[in-house]
Amino acid sequence: MAVVPFNVASVLGREMEYIEDAIRSQHISGNGKYTSLCSSYLVDHIGSSACFLTPSCTDALEMSALLADLHVGDEVIMPSYTFTSTANAVVLRGAVPVFVDIRRDTLNIDETLIEQAITSRTKAIMVVHYAGVGCEMDAILEIARRYDLIVIEDAAQGLYADYRGKPLGSFGHLSAFSFHETKNIVSGEGGALMINDSKFIDRGEILWEKGTNRVKYKRGIVNKYNWVDVGSSFLPSEITSAFLYAQLEVGRQATDQRLALWQAYHDAFRPLQETGKLSIPNPPDHCAHNGHIFYILAPTAKHREIWLDQLGVRDGINAVIHYVPLHSAPAGLRFGRSCGEMTVTDEISARLVRLPLHLQLSPDDVSRVIQSVERLPV
Ligand SMILES: Cc1ncc(COP(=O)(O)O)c(C=O)c1O
Structure with a gap:
């Protein structure tokens, strides 16, 4: 009996051609032509201020936790019904995930339970759009405004989905997408951090490039690059981005x-x-x-x-x-x-x-x- 597999990652268009192009161009590390094409596409599609492509959504969430400036003992409200990466990003900063229950209809965080979870240590709300169905963002953003909290959307599953006519990933200060091979649009492993509040762009560039101001150096703004803050290796290779761009073109x-x-x-x-x-x-x-x-x-x-x-x-x-x-x-x-x-x-x-x-x-x-x-x- 032939098995019907749960998931098969499809080649959708010009993946092979673009990978070959990346290899021939002799630039296969990160932040080249295909990184730029994917980032521009995502910025246009989501309507964000900036995009940092990452090797995974997990990395994009970890960058968000750094940008949210989480410290030991800070609290972040999130659903318990999510993947470990949502919570790990917070725990890696010494902060505490505070779990609340989900709605029965969408399996998303129950927005009516968020306010009672807020304490003087609460710094952010992380929402997860389960199955690409939007959380109740109107209510969530209103609570965040009232308590001055950062909103991070874990939109791992949310590309090409809308809430009240606006793309998922465009609501929070920061949002994270996944292109893991189980998602709708894939690059094997892959992710993106979208910045919707431009005050996070400068530090985002530094975290992305291992704590250096190399992005400014590449733009000719500084004449050498230096270690200026913490950071990590958050860039995907151009081969990954070439695959991803071919998928986004027909997404x-x-x-x-x-x-x-x-x-x-x-x-x-x-x-x-x-x-x-x-x-x-x-x-x-x-x-x-x-x-x-x-x-x-x-x-x-x-x-x-x-x-x-x-x-x-x-x-x-x-x-x-x-x-x-x-x-x-x-x-x-x-x-x-x-x-x-x-x-x-x-x-x-x-x-x-x-x-x-x-x-x-x-x-x-x-x-x-x-x-x-x-x-x-x-
Ligand atoms: C809600 C959620 N967040 C984050 C992730 C992690 O994504 P990635 O595998 O791209 O790191 C997943 C993975 O399935 C997920 O479902």
């Missing part, structure tokens, strides 16, 4: 193809939701998502275990779980704290099954997945 079309697959699952499973067998995502109308994830929620955790087994072993469908909550993980208990109950986080993370979703899925594959889900027992 919108690739997203439309992905949305069509997402819709096919949605149409097929709506009747099953009506019978109460399972739940499916129903993004709010003001959140134009990007089809990043299609998940189903089993009625109970026990059903989820049986379903994963039947999908995989019986039918060859590579379906997977997603985030394991951070608040109760060993490092979450050690480095973070929870504010309030994590009822929705605990329940949803134990019931969620992600179905295969990628541009190599054939109509036959989609039918196999649908039929396999229809046959699952309740």
Whole structure:
């Protein structure tokens, strides 16, 4: 039986040509032609003041934590239902992730629980746009304004998605994207830090270039470059950026193809939701998502275990779980704290099954997945 893989990274356009061009140009380290093309594209698309391409979203989040000037004992509010990188970026600065529960409809941070988590040590709010569905940014930005907090969007999954007609990644002071091969637009490993408040640009340039003012040197503003602040190796190579640029050039079309697959699952499973067998995502109308994830929620955790087994072993469908909550993980208990109950986080993370979703899925594959889900027992 042929397996329907959970994810396949696709070549979408001129990746090979651009990589060859980068190699022939004899500039394959960072901050060359393709870094510049990708950054300009992202600045235009998101409407940001600047972009720093990074080797991963993890790196972009770590740069954000440095730019937010987090220190030992500072607190950052975030959902527990996220990837470790959101919290690690904070913990690496000696700061404390403060976890709050998520909304049942979008699986995003519950904005109504943020205010009660604020203390005199709170410095920032990190939001995660799960499955490319926007968090309630109007309410979140309003709270941040009132308490003078920095907003960082973990938009790892959010490229080509909007909240009230504005791109995800354009709301926070800073935002981070991922181009890891499991995302919609990929470069193997890859990421970008978007700067939406220009006061962060100068220090961003220095952190990006290992704590030096090399960006200013390249622009001819200083005649030699020097060590001026902390920093790290946050540049991707031109080979990575060449691959990424080819993907970005056709990113919108690739997203439309992905949305069509997402819709096919949605149409097929709506009747099953009506019978109460399972739940499916129903993004709010003001959140134009990007089809990043299609998940189903089993009625109970026990059903989820049986379903994963039947999908995989019986039918060859590579379906997977997603985030394991951070608040109760060993490092979450050690480095973070929870504010309030994590009822929705605990329940949803134990019931969620992600179905295969990628541009190599054939109509036959989609039918196999649908039929396999229809046959699952309740
Ligand atoms: C919400 C979130 N943030 C950050 C990351 C890390 O991304 P990367 O693998 O590009 O470092 C992921 C990875 O899946 C993620 O889901």
